[in-house]
Amino acid sequence: MLTKGPYEATITEESILNYWLENKFFKPEYHPEKGLQTEAEMRADQRDPFTIVNPPPNAYMRPHIGNVSGYAYQDVLLRYNRLLGKKVLGQPGKDHAGIQGEVVVEKIFLENKKKSKQDLGREKFYKASYAHFQKLMPMVMADEKRIGLSSDYERNLFTLDPRVVNTILNTFVSLYSDGMVYKGVRIVNWDPVAKTTLADIDTERVERETELVYIKYPLKQEIDGINHITVATTRAETMLGDTAVIVNPKDERYKKLIGAIVVLPLTNREIPIITSERVESEFGTGAVKLTPAHSYDDYVMMNEWNSVAKENEKIGYINVINKQAKMYGPIPERYNGLSTEEARSKVLVDLEEQGLIEKKEAHTQSVMVGERSKAVIEQIMSSQWFIDVERLKQPAIEAVKSGKIQIHPKYMTKKYLTWMENLHDWPVSRSLWWGYRIPVWYKGELSEDIDEKGQVVETVGGEKVENINDAVNKGLAKIQIDPPGTTFAVIRHGATEHNQEHRLTGRIDTPLSESGIKECEIYANNLQESFDLIISSPQKRAFQTAEIIAAKQNSKPNIITDERLRERDFGIAEGKNWEELIAENPELAKSNSPLFQPELPEAETITEVESRVEDWIKETAEKYTGKKILVVTHAGVYRVIRRQLGGMNADESRTDIANLQMERYHIKEEGWIQDEDVFDTWFSSGQWPYATLRANNINDCFFPTDVMETGHDILELWVSRMIMLSLYTENKIPFKHVYLHGLVKAPDGQKMSKSKGNVIAPEEIITKYGADSLRLLYVVGNRAGSSYPVSYEKLEGYKRFLNKIWNAAKFVLSNLEDLNIDHLANTDIKNLNLAETDRTMLDHMNLLIADTTRRLDNFNLGIAAQELYDSFWHTFADIYLEEVKMRLYTKDKNGNPINTSEQEKQSRFAAQWTLYNCFREYLILLHPFIPFISERIWQDLPKTDKESKTIMYSRWPQR
RNA sequence: GGGCAGCUAGCUCAACUGGUUAGAGCAAUUCGUUUACACCGAAUAGGCUAGGGGUUCGAGUCCCUUGCUGCCCACCA
Numbered sequence A: 001m002l003t004k005g006p007y008e009a010t011i012t013e014e015s016i017l018n019y020w021l022e023n024k025f026f027k028p029e030y031h032p033e034k035g036l037q038t039e040a041e042m043r044a045d046q047r048d049p050f051t052i053v054n055p056p057p058n059a060y061m062r063p064h065i066g067n068v069s070g071y072a073y074q075d076v077l078l079r080y081n082r083l084l085g086k087k088v089l090g091q092p093g094k095d096h097a098g099i100q101g102e103v104v105v106e107k108i109f110l111e112n113k114k115k116s117k118q119d120l121g122r123e124k125f126y127k128a129s130y131a132h133f134q135k136l137m138p139m140v141m142a143d144e145k146r147i148g149l150s151s152d153y154e155r156n157l158f159t160l161d162p163r164v165v166n167t168i169l170n171t172f173v174s175l176y177s178d179g180m181v182y183k184g185v186r187i188v189n190w191d192p193v194a195k196t197t198l199a200d201i202d203t204e205r206v207e208r209e210t211e212l213v214y215i216k217y218p219l220k221q222e223i224d225g226i227n228h229i230t231v232a233t234t235r236a237e238t239m240l241g242d243t244a245v246i247v248n249p250k251d252e253r254y255k256k257l258i259g260a261i262v263v264l265p266l267t268n269r270e271i272p273i274i275t276s277e278r279v280e281s282e283f284g285t286g287a288v289k290l291t292p293a294h295s296y297d298d299y300v301m302m303n304e305w306n307s308v309a310k311e312n313e314k315i316g317y318i319n320v321i322n323k324q325a326k327m328y329g330p331i332p333e334r335y336n337g338l339s340t341e342e343a344r345s346k347v348l349v350d351l352e353e354q355g356l357i358e359k360k361e362a363h364t365q366s367v368m369v370g371e372r373s374k375a376v377i378e379q380i381m382s383s384q385w386f387i388d389v390e391r392l393k394q395p396a397i398e399a400v401k402s403g404k405i406q407i408h409p410k411y412m413t414k415k416y417l418t419w420m421e422n423l424h425d426w427p428v429s430r431s432l433w434w435g436y437r438i439p440v441w442y443k444g445e446l447s448e449d450i451d452e453k454g455q456v457v458e459t460v461g462g463e464k465v466e467n468i469n470d471a472v473n474k475g476l477a478k479i480q481i482d483p484p485g486t487t488f489a490v491i492r493h494g495a496t497e498h499n500q501e502h503r504l505t506g507r508i509d510t511p512l513s514e515s516g517i518k519e520c521e522i523y524a525n526n527l528q529e530s531f532d533l534i535i536s537s538p539q540k541r542a543f544q545t546a547e548i549i550a551a552k553q554n555s556k557p558n559i560i561t562d563e564r565l566r567e568r569d570f571g572i573a574e575g576k577n578w579e580e581l582i583a584e585n586p587e588l589a590k591s592n593s594p595l596f597q598p599e600l601p602e603a604e605t606i607t608e609v610e611s612r613v614e615d616w617i618k619e620t621a622e623k624y625t626g627k628k629i630l631v632v633t634h635a636g637v638y639r640v641i642r643r644q645l646g647g648m649n650a651d652e653s654r655t656d657i658a659n660l661q662m663e664r665y666h667i668k669e670e671g672w673i674q675d676e677d678v679f680d681t682w683f684s685s686g687q688w689p690y691a692t693l694r695a696n697n698i699n700d701c702f703f704p705t706d707v708m709e710t711g712h713d714i715l716e717l718w719v720s721r722m723i724m725l726s727l728y729t730e731n732k733i734p735f736k737h738v739y740l741h742g743l744v745k746a747p748d749g750q751k752m753s754k755s756k757g758n759v760i761a762p763e764e765i766i767t768k769y770g771a772d773s774l775r776l777l778y779v780v781g782n783r784a785g786s787s788y789p790v791s792y793e794k795l796e797g798y799k800r801f802l803n804k805i806w807n808a809a810k811f812v813l814s815n816l817e818d819l820n821i822d823h824l825a826n827t828d829i830k831n832l833n834l835a836e837t838d839r840t841m842l843d844h845m846n847l848l849i850a851d852t853t854r855r856l857d858n859f860n861l862g863i864a865a866q867e868l869y870d871s872f873w874h875t876f877a878d879i880y881l882e883e884v885k886m887r888l889y890t891k892d893k894n895g896n897p898i899n900t901s902e903q904e905k906q907s908r909f910a911a912q913w914t915l916y917n918c919f920r921e922y923l924i925l926l927h928p929f930i931p932f933i934s935e936r937i938w939q940d941l942p943k944t945d946k947e948s949k950t951i952m953y954s955r956w957p958q959r
Numbered sequence B: 001g002g003g004c005a006g007c008u009a010g011c012u013c014a015a016c017u018g019g020u021u022a023g024a025g026c027a028a029u030u031c032g033u034u035u036a037c038a039c040c041g042a043a044u045a046g047g048c049u050a051g052g053g054g055u056u057c058g059a060g061u062c063c064c065u066u067g068c069u070g071c072c073c074a075c076c077a
Helices: A009-022 A039-044 A065-083 A098-113 A122-146 A162-177 A236-241 A252-257 A296-308 A340-353 A390-401 A412-421 A468-473 A500-506 A514-526 A540-552 A570-574 A578-584 A606-623 A635-646 A681-685 A688-695 A712-729 A762-769 A771-779 A792-814 A821-825 A836-857 A861-888 A902-926 A931-940
Strands: A049-053 A087-091 A181-191 A196-198 A203-223 A226-233 A244-247 A261-263 A270-275 A287-290 A357-370 A378-387 A406-408 A440-443 A446-450 A456-460 A463-465 A477-479 A485-492 A533-536 A558-561 A628-633 A651-657 A660-668 A672-674 A705-711 A735-741
Touching: A009 A122, A009 A762, A009 A771, A009 A931, A049 A065, A049 A688, A065 A087, A065 A122, A065 A705, A065 A735, A065 A762, A065 A771, A065 A836, A098 A122, A122 A762, A162 A181, A162 A477, A162 A651, A162 A681, A162 A688, A162 A712, A181 A296, A181 A468, A203 A236, A203 A252, A226 A236, A226 A252, A226 A287, A236 A340, A244 A296, A270 A287, A287 A296, A340 A357, A378 A456, A390 A412, A390 A712, A406 A412, A412 A712, A463 A468, A468 A477, A485 A606, A485 A635, A514 A540, A514 A651, A514 A660, A533 A540, A540 A558, A540 A628, A606 A635, A628 A635, A635 A660, A681 A688, A681 A712, A688 A705, A688 A712, A705 A712, A712 A735, A762 A771, A762 A792, A771 A792, A771 A861, A771 A931, A792 A861, A792 A902, A792 A931, A821 A902, A836 A861, A836 A902, A861 A902, A902 A931
Parallel strands: A049 A087, A049 A705, A244 A270, A406 A735, A485 A628, A533 A558, A533 A628, A705 A735
Antiparallel strands: A181 A196, A181 A378, A203 A226, A203 A261, A203 A357, A244 A287, A261 A270, A440 A477, A440 A672, A446 A456, A456 A463, A485 A660, A651 A660
């Protein structure tokens, strides 16, 4: 029974959550009538799918109240669609968080173990970080559960999970083979302390007092009595790398100097005067020294100039600062090796001596520093991996323009399109250890140097390479998932039934069972690897398996059979020879086992099998060096092969799809070194929707997904990438709708941030007001895209609303106690003696159902929730319940029986009927928003046998 | 500098494609109530929807314009 007194949200919610989890209601396998199905049954289940891939939160820290808000919106949609009768999947995940993740973990190691990442070494650091993240993930997941997010936690995935690796890396390899990946020299933000390149987002700006120095650059030839041009700079030392002086083409003062040659002081290099609209004539002298290698703006201006300039007028860059932030390259010897500050002073002294300094003035400059290291960022030229987005962006623009993907709120569409249309090539490499290491292998060490002209050059094993294609062509680089060498991927044939009978007949050529074929097909569909060759046992089932897989391979590999892979004795499957097996189980000898059929080869001992398999491996590895081979055989030989390969000091990895396990063994070729960089996190999270579903082998039933729900702040960074990569890899849109929520602000309206110390933990709110109240705060009256502050007044109000529902439930249930629920369910509305107030209530209900449905369908969650709130409280509770009371009571104040006449009884029944139906519908309508309390009351609501035991799988009311 | 959004009751926000008298919560004032709920109910007050102009039978909503506020992008060498 519902307890008397105020509603105890926290206690109730915890037990309801356990009830849901224990019954596996969050799994798409759960069916309202059939209960929990197997994965195969779920796959065959004809209900419409509905999928939301949850944006993966950072796994290293517990989310704050704003991070959790998204789950509330996602869950409203998940639960609503479940009530509509769909097969619903919420796919959760946790993010490794790139640079932030690396910094956080390193700090912890430094504090706890007094070891830096260099002390640990790359491999150990990665493993330790992985373990650390695995430990933290359940904590982050606990918060997701607590807010009620009804995602399938058993399918939760970490972004670096081995099951998603192949998908992510494969995309890069295939982008490369489609000519959409290149390595190019580009200006980067280099953090000389952290020794890494930084994305702009990982930097911040600080104000610094400095001096703006006016320097005279002499002209080679005097023009109209002018013999120099004066530039203003705060970074005099970079003049050693100047390649032009740039002025605004409209600036009258310099018009006649455009195209003139300047002799750069100190180095005596000759550089031209060129133009750019970007130069502001009012600042300094209106003439700017151009150092494309060390200033992002200059770099941009160089590219712009070069894109329109004639071939002989193009300018280049000269890199004069190295990765230690020291002066380096084609510069006078006396500056070599100085820090930038030392060089600046020295340059100024030298210029002063030559009388080239016109004046100095104080200037406030904002300099870029690393967000974590606080070190001054040097912009330098470096070779980076890029993805050419030209061919990716058009389909992604089209998908949104055509309305195949809809963005809510609609005005954000423009934000997306503007960003996409201005999108430039995407630099995807990051100098980190924590992430997907770029699958490129070099024959010898890759090194990046500055040559005598200040140009970035790369060498592989000491040999200079022009670009990555050049390196590949020369055999110095390979772009592939596995390390160079021969790869054996081993699976056994696809039969699952292993009853005794099957095993006994299995050794002769029986075909795959129906379920075996199905299993193989699922496997082949979900296999994210391509093979050069398939080698199969000549036995039927193995060969069939090989054929099914080969048919799904884009590389169309040949299948060859090898007699040595034949399994001759089922006994070795158990690791025993047949004699031992019969000794254990004498019944076998009496059976019709083909084991005793004379036409078959003799059974072997394990040693014999091992020796023939060993021969085969050696021969194959030699014959097919550098290939990737899939080996398909029967279970016993399969095990022997694995054992043998495992003993060959080879790298191992394993994937399981359906009931089939694949183990890969790389027999590495000596001398190959993998690229040191990892991918930008957006490269992996940009593949998250299909990468997760593939890893769980359910891409075929749940992709494309229905809704991507996330904060509007990462529309460009994340959503755009998912659309591009999905259209490229899957040739499908990743989702049909994008719902962008606003950001939750602190109670004072300020942005919530750790540094401001105004971060609120969800736990804090939930223990005080309940998860349902918090969900209402997120949803009620808020519209997509708009930010809103945390309001304790509102939370208080929503807590009271829950209490109102609780008490209304007590009233309704206590007045239905004498009711036969089957009788009520079978009573037609026409036979009821409805009062005016009943009809008004029922009409109101019809309207409410229609409104709520329409609003949820249109993603107007805030209005839907608002109307439900108002309707329940002010129409149902305040008006209808009050009006109906006197008809329901069976005793007056003094305990005397009332409502005893036949007419009164009929009226009472009509009231009960209306009360029951409306209340029941309210619970369902409210359930997506406040799942806990609605479920708790549902448990006590009288129900017919046909009705779902959990409100999660009840039916959305139809009108 | 470019783009986007916002400006509505004292405060925080709604009003879905133009359509009754612009609504909630909190705060305020008055009254009531104990067979669901004092974590309640009823009522009152509070608005030239930032200013100005336009389109329309009709504008918070569409167009123009001015002024603030916030966010994103590009940023002074």
